[in-house]
Amino acid sequence: MALSADADVQHSGSSAPTLLLDAGTGLRQVPALLNQRPYKGSILLSHLHWDHVQGLPFFKSGDHPGAQVTLLIPPQEDGADAEHVLARMMSPPLFPIGPHQLRGNWRFGVLPPAAFSDDGVAVESFRMTAREIPHKGGRTVGYRISDGHASLAYLPDHCPTEIGPGPDGWGAYHPAALELARDVDLLIHDAHLFPDELAAEASFGHAAADYAVGLGAHAGARQVVLFHHKPDRRDDDLDRLVARFASAAPTVRGAFDGLELDL
Protein backbone atom coordinates (compact mmCIF):
# COMPACT_ATOMS: atom_id res chain seq x y z
CA MET A 1 0.00 0.00 0.00
CA ALA A 2 1.33 3.45 -0.87
CA LEU A 3 0.05 6.92 -0.32
CA SER A 4 1.02 10.51 -0.85
CA ALA A 5 0.29 13.51 1.34
CA ASP A 6 -2.95 14.61 -0.31
CA ALA A 7 -3.95 11.18 0.95
CA ASP A 8 -4.41 9.11 -2.16
CA VAL A 9 -3.93 5.42 -1.52
CA GLN A 10 -2.95 2.71 -3.94
CA HIS A 11 -2.29 -1.01 -3.72
CA SER A 12 1.29 -2.25 -3.92
CA GLY A 13 2.14 -3.05 -7.50
CA SER A 14 -0.77 -1.13 -9.00
CA SER A 15 -0.13 1.79 -11.28
CA ALA A 16 -2.77 4.19 -10.02
CA PRO A 17 -4.52 5.26 -6.82
CA THR A 18 -8.02 3.87 -6.33
CA LEU A 19 -8.85 5.51 -3.02
CA LEU A 20 -8.80 9.22 -2.20
CA LEU A 21 -9.24 10.49 1.33
CA ASP A 22 -11.00 13.85 1.13
CA ALA A 23 -11.36 16.13 -1.86
CA GLY A 24 -9.43 19.31 -1.13
CA THR A 25 -7.18 21.12 -3.55
CA GLY A 26 -4.79 18.13 -3.46
CA LEU A 27 -7.09 16.56 -6.07
CA ARG A 28 -5.41 18.85 -8.59
CA GLN A 29 -2.31 16.67 -8.28
CA VAL A 30 -4.06 13.38 -8.98
CA PRO A 31 -4.24 13.61 -12.82
CA ALA A 32 -0.44 13.46 -12.95
CA LEU A 33 -0.49 10.27 -10.84
CA LEU A 34 -2.96 8.78 -13.32
CA ASN A 35 -1.03 9.91 -16.41
CA GLN A 36 -4.12 11.97 -17.26
CA ARG A 37 -6.33 8.87 -17.42
CA PRO A 38 -9.81 9.03 -15.87
CA TYR A 39 -10.14 8.18 -12.19
CA LYS A 40 -11.75 4.85 -11.36
CA GLY A 41 -12.14 4.51 -7.64
CA SER A 42 -13.62 5.87 -4.44
CA ILE A 43 -13.45 9.12 -2.51
CA LEU A 44 -14.11 9.05 1.24
CA LEU A 45 -14.85 12.40 2.86
CA SER A 46 -14.03 12.89 6.53
CA HIS A 47 -16.48 15.80 6.64
CA LEU A 48 -17.82 18.55 4.43
CA HIS A 49 -15.77 21.63 5.35
CA TRP A 50 -14.57 23.71 2.39
CA ASP A 51 -10.94 22.62 2.64
CA HIS A 52 -12.06 19.00 2.22
CA VAL A 53 -14.44 19.40 -0.73
CA GLN A 54 -13.40 22.35 -2.86
CA GLY A 55 -11.06 20.32 -5.07
CA LEU A 56 -14.04 18.35 -6.36
CA PRO A 57 -15.16 20.72 -9.17
CA PHE A 58 -11.55 21.01 -10.35
CA PHE A 59 -10.72 17.29 -10.32
CA LYS A 60 -9.95 16.73 -14.00
CA SER A 61 -9.56 12.95 -13.70
CA GLY A 62 -13.00 12.76 -12.10
CA ASP A 63 -14.72 15.30 -14.34
CA HIS A 64 -13.97 13.08 -17.33
CA PRO A 65 -16.26 10.99 -19.56
CA GLY A 66 -14.41 7.80 -18.58
CA ALA A 67 -14.45 8.42 -14.83
CA GLN A 68 -16.13 5.96 -12.47
CA VAL A 69 -16.27 7.42 -8.99
CA THR A 70 -18.01 6.48 -5.76
CA LEU A 71 -18.02 9.30 -3.23
CA LEU A 72 -19.11 8.63 0.35
CA ILE A 73 -19.77 11.16 3.11
CA PRO A 74 -20.48 10.72 6.83
CA PRO A 75 -24.16 10.33 7.78
CA GLN A 76 -25.58 13.83 8.18
CA GLU A 77 -27.38 14.93 11.32
CA ASP A 78 -30.36 16.12 9.25
CA GLY A 79 -30.38 12.94 7.14
CA ALA A 80 -29.55 14.84 3.94
CA ASP A 81 -28.20 12.75 1.06
CA ALA A 82 -24.67 13.22 -0.24
CA GLU A 83 -25.45 14.88 -3.56
CA HIS A 84 -27.78 17.35 -1.87
CA VAL A 85 -25.16 18.30 0.71
CA LEU A 86 -22.42 18.74 -1.90
CA ALA A 87 -24.77 20.84 -4.03
CA ARG A 88 -24.94 23.40 -1.24
CA MET A 89 -21.31 24.21 -2.07
CA MET A 90 -21.42 23.34 -5.74
CA SER A 91 -24.40 24.94 -7.48
CA PRO A 92 -25.33 28.36 -8.94
CA PRO A 93 -24.81 31.11 -7.96
CA LEU A 94 -21.77 29.84 -6.01
CA PHE A 95 -20.56 27.53 -8.77
CA PRO A 96 -21.75 27.07 -12.38
CA ILE A 97 -22.50 23.35 -12.20
CA GLY A 98 -23.82 20.90 -9.63
CA PRO A 99 -22.27 17.56 -8.62
CA HIS A 100 -24.59 15.66 -10.98
CA GLN A 101 -23.07 17.58 -13.90
CA LEU A 102 -19.58 16.19 -13.37
CA ARG A 103 -18.78 14.08 -16.40
CA GLY A 104 -18.31 10.33 -16.08
CA ASN A 105 -20.20 7.96 -13.85
CA TRP A 106 -20.49 9.36 -10.31
CA ARG A 107 -22.28 7.71 -7.43
CA PHE A 108 -22.84 9.79 -4.29
CA GLY A 109 -23.67 8.06 -1.05
CA VAL A 110 -23.53 8.04 2.72
CA LEU A 111 -21.22 5.70 4.66
CA PRO A 112 -23.20 2.51 5.39
CA PRO A 113 -23.79 1.54 9.04
CA ALA A 114 -21.44 -1.42 8.57
CA ALA A 115 -18.54 1.03 8.09
CA PHE A 116 -18.90 1.77 11.81
CA SER A 117 -18.82 -1.90 12.85
CA ASP A 118 -15.68 -3.62 14.15
CA ASP A 119 -15.10 -5.36 10.82
CA GLY A 120 -15.85 -2.35 8.62
CA VAL A 121 -16.56 -2.71 4.91
CA ALA A 122 -14.64 -3.37 1.70
CA VAL A 123 -13.76 -0.34 -0.41
CA GLU A 124 -11.66 -0.81 -3.54
CA SER A 125 -10.26 -4.06 -2.08
CA PHE A 126 -9.21 -2.28 1.10
CA ARG A 127 -10.85 -2.89 4.47
CA MET A 128 -12.22 0.40 5.77
CA THR A 129 -13.65 1.32 9.15
CA ALA A 130 -14.98 4.73 10.16
CA ARG A 131 -15.51 6.27 13.58
CA GLU A 132 -17.10 9.58 14.49
CA ILE A 133 -14.59 11.94 16.10
CA PRO A 134 -15.03 15.39 17.65
CA HIS A 135 -14.34 18.38 15.38
CA LYS A 136 -16.49 21.46 14.87
CA GLY A 137 -19.59 22.20 12.82
CA GLY A 138 -20.90 19.05 11.19
CA ARG A 139 -20.36 15.35 11.72
CA THR A 140 -16.74 14.28 11.20
CA VAL A 141 -15.23 10.82 10.93
CA GLY A 142 -11.75 9.36 10.96
CA TYR A 143 -10.86 6.36 8.83
CA ARG A 144 -8.79 3.23 9.21
CA ILE A 145 -7.67 1.61 5.95
CA SER A 146 -5.96 -1.76 5.62
CA ASP A 147 -4.96 -4.00 2.75
CA GLY A 148 -4.42 -7.01 5.01
CA HIS A 149 -0.69 -6.32 5.08
CA ALA A 150 -0.34 -2.67 6.11
CA SER A 151 -2.72 -0.23 7.77
CA LEU A 152 -3.17 3.49 8.16
CA ALA A 153 -5.42 5.78 10.16
CA TYR A 154 -6.54 9.15 8.83
CA LEU A 155 -7.87 11.78 11.26
CA PRO A 156 -7.26 15.07 9.46
CA ASP A 157 -9.54 17.29 11.54
CA HIS A 158 -9.89 16.32 15.18
CA CYS A 159 -10.57 18.31 18.36
CA PRO A 160 -9.96 15.88 21.24
CA THR A 161 -10.13 18.67 23.85
CA GLU A 162 -13.91 18.68 23.19
CA ILE A 163 -14.05 15.43 25.15
CA GLY A 164 -11.68 16.50 27.92
CA PRO A 165 -8.08 17.53 28.60
CA GLY A 166 -6.75 13.97 28.75
CA PRO A 167 -3.72 12.95 30.81
CA ASP A 168 -1.34 15.57 29.37
CA GLY A 169 -3.71 18.42 28.54
CA TRP A 170 -3.64 17.91 24.76
CA GLY A 171 -7.05 16.24 24.69
CA ALA A 172 -8.64 12.91 25.58
CA TYR A 173 -7.28 9.70 24.07
CA HIS A 174 -10.85 8.55 23.51
CA PRO A 175 -11.96 5.11 22.29
CA ALA A 176 -12.80 6.13 18.71
CA ALA A 177 -9.35 7.64 18.12
CA LEU A 178 -7.61 4.70 19.80
CA GLU A 179 -9.58 2.14 17.78
CA LEU A 180 -8.72 3.84 14.51
CA ALA A 181 -5.03 4.18 15.30
CA ARG A 182 -4.47 0.86 17.14
CA ASP A 183 -1.14 -0.63 15.93
CA VAL A 184 -1.32 1.09 12.54
CA ASP A 185 1.75 1.41 10.38
CA LEU A 186 0.89 5.05 9.75
CA LEU A 187 -1.21 7.62 11.58
CA ILE A 188 -2.03 10.74 9.53
CA HIS A 189 -3.31 13.25 12.06
CA ASP A 190 -4.36 16.86 12.53
CA ALA A 191 -1.37 18.84 13.81
CA HIS A 192 -2.74 22.30 13.25
CA LEU A 193 -1.52 23.81 16.51
CA PHE A 194 1.60 24.35 18.57
CA PRO A 195 0.87 23.62 22.24
CA ASP A 196 0.96 27.32 23.17
CA GLU A 197 -1.80 27.97 20.60
CA LEU A 198 -4.13 25.33 22.01
CA ALA A 199 -5.90 27.40 24.67
CA ALA A 200 -6.81 30.21 22.29
CA GLU A 201 -7.48 28.19 19.14
CA ALA A 202 -8.70 24.68 19.99
CA SER A 203 -12.25 26.00 19.78
CA PHE A 204 -11.80 26.14 15.99
CA GLY A 205 -11.80 22.35 16.05
CA HIS A 206 -8.18 21.30 15.75
CA ALA A 207 -5.48 19.45 17.67
CA ALA A 208 -1.95 20.21 18.82
CA ALA A 209 0.82 18.24 17.16
CA ASP A 210 1.62 16.88 20.61
CA TYR A 211 -1.75 15.13 20.70
CA ALA A 212 -1.07 13.48 17.34
CA VAL A 213 2.20 12.09 18.65
CA GLY A 214 0.62 11.16 21.99
CA LEU A 215 -2.18 9.28 20.24
CA GLY A 216 0.37 7.46 18.12
CA ALA A 217 2.23 6.40 21.26
CA HIS A 218 -0.91 5.37 23.18
CA ALA A 219 -2.30 3.40 20.22
CA GLY A 220 0.96 1.71 19.22
CA ALA A 221 1.23 3.40 15.80
CA ARG A 222 4.59 2.91 14.14
CA GLN A 223 4.76 6.26 12.38
CA VAL A 224 2.94 9.60 12.68
CA VAL A 225 2.59 12.12 9.87
CA LEU A 226 1.71 15.60 11.10
CA PHE A 227 -0.99 16.86 8.74
CA HIS A 228 -3.39 19.77 8.14
CA HIS A 229 -0.85 22.52 8.75
CA LYS A 230 -2.07 25.97 9.64
CA PRO A 231 -2.16 27.94 6.38
CA ASP A 232 0.12 30.74 7.57
CA ARG A 233 2.95 28.44 8.66
CA ARG A 234 6.26 28.94 6.90
CA ASP A 235 8.71 26.12 6.18
CA ASP A 236 10.78 27.17 9.21
CA ASP A 237 7.72 26.88 11.44
CA LEU A 238 6.99 23.37 10.19
CA ASP A 239 10.62 22.32 10.65
CA ARG A 240 10.36 23.59 14.22
CA LEU A 241 7.05 21.75 14.73
CA VAL A 242 8.51 18.42 13.59
CA ALA A 243 11.95 18.83 15.21
CA ARG A 244 10.31 18.83 18.65
CA PHE A 245 9.62 15.12 18.16
CA ALA A 246 13.02 14.10 16.80
CA SER A 247 13.53 11.53 19.53
CA ALA A 248 9.88 10.51 19.87
CA ALA A 249 8.53 7.02 19.48
CA PRO A 250 6.73 6.50 17.12
CA THR A 251 8.65 8.10 14.28
CA VAL A 252 7.26 11.55 13.42
CA ARG A 253 7.44 13.42 10.14
CA GLY A 254 5.68 16.43 8.66
CA ALA A 255 3.37 16.06 5.66
CA PHE A 256 4.25 18.00 2.52
CA ASP A 257 2.91 18.12 -1.03
CA GLY A 258 4.12 15.12 -2.97
CA LEU A 259 5.22 13.05 0.03
CA GLU A 260 5.06 9.37 -0.90
CA LEU A 261 5.24 6.55 1.64
CA ASP A 262 5.40 2.81 1.07
CA LEU A 263 3.87 0.81 3.89
Ligand SMILES: [Zn+2]
Ligand atom coordinates in the same frame (compact mmCIF):
# COMPACT_ATOMS: atom_id res chain seq x y z
ZN1 LIG B 1 -12.83 20.76 9.29
Ligand SMILES: [Zn+2]
Ligand atom coordinates in the same frame (compact mmCIF):
# COMPACT_ATOMS: atom_id res chain seq x y z
ZN1 LIG C 1 -9.86 20.77 7.55
